[in-house]
Amino acid sequence: MPVWSALSEFFLDTSHDRDDREHIAAALAASHYSRRELEYIFVAEVRRALWPELLSIAPEWSGYPPEFLRRRILRRVGTPVVPRFFSPVTAVLIFLYRLDPTVGATFRRAQAMRQRAAA
Numbered sequence: 001m002p003v004w005s006a007l008s009e010f011f012l013d014t015s016h017d018r019d020d021r022e023h024i025a026a027a028l029a030a031s032h033y034s035r036r037e038l039e040y041i042f043v044a045e046v047r048r049a050l051w052p053e054l055l056s057i058a059p060e061w062s063g064y065p066p067e068f069l070r071r072r073i074l075r076r077v078g079t080p081v082v083p084r085f086f087s088p089v090t091a092v093l094i095f096l097y098r099l100d101p102t103v104g105a106t107f108r109r110a111q112a113m114r115q116r117a118a119a
Contacts, residue, residue, distance in 0.1 A: 001066045003031045004073065007042045008064045011050040029113030049073040 006027035009020065016024075028038055049072040050064070064072075 001070060002027045003033060003038065003041060004046055004069055005064070005066055007038075007046040008050060008069055010042075011046070011053050012063065025113060029117065045073050045076075048076045 006024045009016070009024055014020075031038070033041065046069075049069070
């Protein structure tokens, strides 16, 4: 679950410094998933399981245990991505995710590391 654990770090109530982003990028680069597959895992699995944490009064900041993450993701398989009444919130989150240069840079860094490792 290293990919899922790495992607879940975007849902922690912490800021991500350069070392954090490099750690995430390394975990993504070490996987054999394509960028499209990583984006799917992020949106359809990790975000689907953890988006309620963004609305929490006391959000997680130390990290999600792998077993908790696995159970949470599996529990949401086959369910709607978000309830209809949260669609505007989800749209804003997706918009902010796409605007955040650190998120895009992390995916690009992971892809570059994977290409260097393959060469």
